[in-house]
Amino acid sequence: MIDEGGAIKTTLLAIPSITALTGSGSAARLWPDRVAPLAGYNPTQGIAIAWATRGGGSLYNRAMMSPRIQFKVWGADVVTARQGYAALVDALDGKSPGLIRGAILETLGQPGNEQSVNAGWDYILCFFTIWLVR
DSSP states (O other), X not given: OOOHHHHHHHHHHTOHHXXXXXXXXXXXXXXXTOSSOOTTOOGGGOOEEEEEEEEXXXXXXXXXXXXXXXXXXXXXXXXXXXXXXXXXXXXXTTOOOTTEEEEEEEEEEEEEEOOSTTTTOEEEEEEEEEEEEO
């Protein structure tokens, strides 16, 4: 089985336009298998991207996967969150970077505002189908 969260993180960490916004290495604000930010994060620290699998499938004895991934991009305001979303789309849509064999944007970014624990935080929500091969 392919670790899709780990494969996406490894790929995003190798894309300079993403790490310029989220940081790099272990301090990067790139969080797999999450729909909420890590404890201690505040949007004033910079753009953060979290993602989680929301469906998809696998073929060839799980050697190929096509998960549907929900990405959530936070920023200090909606304009900043949209900059992170644009960098994500530019890095992935229609491309095959790193461990990703293909990525297609399914749903254009939708702005939102957190209503619970992190009330007032702006984000952009979007969905991709991503193809991964073991």
